[in-house]
Structures are given as C-alpha cells and as structure tokens.
Amino acid sequence: MPTQKTPQHLEGIVIRATGSWFDVQADGCVIPARVRGKFRLSGLNTTSPVVVGDRVTVRLNPDGTGLIVKVHPRRNELSRRAAGRRHSLRHVIAANIDFVWIVQAVHLPEPNPGFIDRVLVAAERYEIPAGLIINKIDLMTEANRPVIEALERLYAGLGYQVLRTSTVTGEGLDAFREALRSKTSVVTGPSGVGKSSLLNAIEPGLNIRTAPVSEKTGKGRHTTTYVALYPLSIGGFVVDTPGLREFGVTDLEPAELSHYFVEFRPYLTACRFPDCTHEHEPDCAVKAAVETGEISEERYLSYLNILHSLKSGEKNAGP
Ligand SMILES: Nc1nc2c(ncn2[C@@H]2O[C@H](COP(=O)(O)OP(=O)(O)OP(=O)(O)O)[C@@H](O)[C@H]2O)c(=O)[nH]1
Ligand SMILES: [Mg+2]
Ligand SMILES: [Zn+2]
Structure with missing residues (x-):
C-alpha cells in the first residue's frame, strides 16, 4: 500500500483541557492534541484559545496524537476574569453550552450569593439558561435554614430553576439527572461544594476524584484540576469544572x-x-x-x- 501523503483531518469536540494538551473526541476515539501556534497568538486576550466544548478540526499525526488546526465559531461561552496575575485576560471555562448549574453548599463551604450573581451575569450575557443547586441539603439545620430558604426564594423568584440535592441522602438526584438529559450542561461553583460528587452520584461509572473539605478553613481543596466533558447514559453531556475561588465578571461594558x-x-x-x-x-x-x-x-x-x-x-x- 502506498503511504498516505495528505495527513488525515477529523472534526471533533474538545472533551478535556489540561493546560497545553486537549482530548478531542472524534469518530468515536479520543485523540490527545496540541494547538497550532497561530491560535496561541490569536487568543492573546484569553488564557487558552481552545476550551472544552469547542468544535475543532484536528490533523492526525502518525504517532496517534493530533494538532488542532481550526476552532469552529462558538455559539456561546462561559467566561470569567482570569485569576491571579493574569487577571487582564479572559478565562473561558467552556463553550457551546445549553445550561449552567451553579452549585452552592448549605455548609462547608458556606453559600456565597455574590458568586451566584456573577455566574448568572456571565450566563445571561450569552442567554445561556442557568440554575442553582443547593447541595449538602443534609447539612441543613434550624440555624442555617432561614439563609438557605431565602436564597431559594430569591433565585426561584427570578425565574431560575433551583434544586436541593444531597449525595448523602439522595435527595434531588433524580431531578438533577433529569435536568441534564439531552443537553450540554456545565457545573460550576466554589471548591468543595460537591460538584464532582453530584456527577458521580447521577452517572454510574464516572469515578471522578473527590475529597473532603478542609476542617480547618471550611474550604474545598481544589480536587478537580481540569475541565472535562462527560457523556451521560440518559443522553446529553455534563462538564465538571475545578472549583473557583472567585468569579470575576469580564469583557462587559x-x-x-x-x-x-x-x-x-x-x-x-x-x-x-x-x-x-x-x-x-x-x-x-x-x-x-x-x-x-x-x-x-x-x-x-x-x-x-x-x-x-x-x-x-x-x-x-x-x-
Ligand atoms: N454532607 C454532604 N457532603 C457532601 C455532599 N456532596 C459532596 N459532599 C462532600 O463534599 C466534599 C467535596 O466534594 P467534591 O465533589 O470533591 O467537591 P467539588 O465541588 O468537586 O470540589 P473541587 O473539585 O475542589 O471544586 C467531599 O468530601 C464529598 O463527600 C452532600 O450532599 N452532603
Ligand atoms: Mg471536583
Ligand atoms: Zn437608573
């Protein structure tokens, strides 16, 4: 057989982003790929030119890895101001999404309404429907109940879907799974609120790593370190994201x-x-x-x- 001269190109979707490598799902296989240099230049005001959810064209290398040569136009994106010293840049968390779930915990860590409002602004600007999950509802006590109920009233009153969940008692998990059906949803929130635990609870076999919140600070340990998109057996995809310390609104007049x-x-x-x-x-x-x-x-x-x-x-x- 003659050797193939023109390299093979495939269309796919980015399902995992870990720094300079991206997993691209194309034609039923997962290709570890890098990004062509010119995208790095064109994406100067963002922390990464390619994100999870992007539709891309990949050129296959003989060794089975790929090179992302084209990023197709995005329908929308969920983005925030990059953290730390890169805060003049836009950090795009994921692209081409149908729904954003903002997860908060009843306790450990405490709810953060300012965080919720910032994510809602980021979702509203692209008209991405959003909802609020109050997880760890098993930790609700007479003392924190008024705060939690006020949060639910406020956001439900604004028209956002609000769910109570617990991965300990199973409350709300069927409703959550059903809400994810046939869409691409992103799950975001501070570290330790139970984002990965929720996904493990609604989709058998995911086995995403989770870890207890620090007893000393009451904060999560930033257990999830990369954004990844998982297919759901009921249809649809869900994107797990690393916990965020802050969600700065960016790129807005x-x-x-x-x-x-x-x-x-x-x-x-x-x-x-x-x-x-x-x-x-x-x-x-x-x-x-x-x-x-x-x-x-x-x-x-x-x-x-x-x-x-x-x-x-x-x-x-x-x-
Ligand atoms: N009591 C209680 N604990 C929970 C619940 N869901 C998750 N947890 C615990 O909360 C801790 C943090 O859970 P993770 O799923 O790792 O949290 P995460 O939001 O993915 O955190 P990052 O990956 O760091 O952003 C773990 O110890 C979980 O067992 C819940 O409904 N109730
Ligand atoms: Mg996690
Ligand atoms: Zn006015």
Whole structure:
C-alpha cells in the first residue's frame, strides 16, 4: 500500500483541557492534541484559545496524537476574569453550552450569593439558561435554614430553576439527572461544594476524584484540576469544572451590566437618563424599585459591586 501523503483531518469536540494538551473526541476515539501556534497568538486576550466544548478540526499525526488546526465559531461561552496575575485576560471555562448549574453548599463551604450573581451575569450575557443547586441539603439545620430558604426564594423568584440535592441522602438526584438529559450542561461553583460528587452520584461509572473539605478553613481543596466533558447514559453531556475561588465578571461594558440582572429589565427604560448606571443618578427607576422592595437589596448590592469592579478593572473576589 502506498503511504498516505495528505495527513488525515477529523472534526471533533474538545472533551478535556489540561493546560497545553486537549482530548478531542472524534469518530468515536479520543485523540490527545496540541494547538497550532497561530491560535496561541490569536487568543492573546484569553488564557487558552481552545476550551472544552469547542468544535475543532484536528490533523492526525502518525504517532496517534493530533494538532488542532481550526476552532469552529462558538455559539456561546462561559467566561470569567482570569485569576491571579493574569487577571487582564479572559478565562473561558467552556463553550457551546445549553445550561449552567451553579452549585452552592448549605455548609462547608458556606453559600456565597455574590458568586451566584456573577455566574448568572456571565450566563445571561450569552442567554445561556442557568440554575442553582443547593447541595449538602443534609447539612441543613434550624440555624442555617432561614439563609438557605431565602436564597431559594430569591433565585426561584427570578425565574431560575433551583434544586436541593444531597449525595448523602439522595435527595434531588433524580431531578438533577433529569435536568441534564439531552443537553450540554456545565457545573460550576466554589471548591468543595460537591460538584464532582453530584456527577458521580447521577452517572454510574464516572469515578471522578473527590475529597473532603478542609476542617480547618471550611474550604474545598481544589480536587478537580481540569475541565472535562462527560457523556451521560440518559443522553446529553455534563462538564465538571475545578472549583473557583472567585468569579470575576469580564469583557462587559458597565452600561450593559444592568441588562443581565433579569429583574432590572422592566425598569431600564424608565430611568430619567438613558445611560443611567442606577448608582447615583436622580429619578432612577431601578433604585426606586429597590426602595419599594420589587428588586432585592442583595441583588442591587451585587450589581453595584460588579459595576465597580468593571469600572475599576480590578480583580474582584466575591463578597
Ligand atoms: N454532607 C454532604 N457532603 C457532601 C455532599 N456532596 C459532596 N459532599 C462532600 O463534599 C466534599 C467535596 O466534594 P467534591 O465533589 O470533591 O467537591 P467539588 O465541588 O468537586 O470540589 P473541587 O473539585 O475542589 O471544586 C467531599 O468530601 C464529598 O463527600 C452532600 O450532599 N452532603
Ligand atoms: Mg471536583
Ligand atoms: Zn437608573
């Protein structure tokens, strides 16, 4: 047989991203691939030019590895400001997604509403439907119940799907599995809230590594270290992600922000100034709605917090 001269190209989907290597699922096999240099240049304002969920074209090397030569246009992406010293860059967590689940724990670690609002903004800007999972519901006590119920009321009231789950008692797992059916969903949240445990609980055989929260700090140990997409036996895919210390909103004009707070939308055209930032301007319909309680104070404070971080361009941890 003559040796093949033109290298074989395959279309596939990135199912795992670990630094400079990507696993690409194509034609039923998984090809470990690197990225062609020119993408590294074109993706200068992001931490990685290729992310999990990307549709790519791979050129097969004779040794069975691949080279990603093309990244197809994304339908959407979930992105945040990169952490640490690279905070001027955009960190795209995953692309081409149908749903974002924000996981919080009842306790260990404590819920972080500011984190929830930041992820919701990142999802709303691409019109990706989102929901809230309150995991470790087995740890709910009379003492923390009011906080948890207030969270559920707030986000359910805004129209977001809210689920209670426990991988210990099994509560909510059927509803969670059902919610994942036939879609590509991303599971995000702080470290230790139980993201990987939830996926292990709803899909047999995944065996994703999990680890206890530190007793000393009450924080997770950043057990999951890479983003990976898993197929589900009921149909659909779920993306597990490493726990995030913070979720900084990025790549947004301050004037756009209010549109991504869904309950602000009906008021936006009623402010006296069309470019109202709803902060200090007179005759602001948003502020008026906060005063009458139609918009919750917590959400308004979250809005101001994100607005300031966008204006200052500073690295911003959740409150
Ligand atoms: N009590 C209780 N513990 C849980 C529950 N779900 C997970 N855990 C525990 O929480 C700890 C952290 O779980 P992980 O699944 O590793 O958390 P993670 O969100 O994936 O953390 P990172 O990978 O670090 O982001 C483990 O000890 C789990 O056993 C739950 O519903 N109830
Ligand atoms: Mg994990
Ligand atoms: Zn206003």
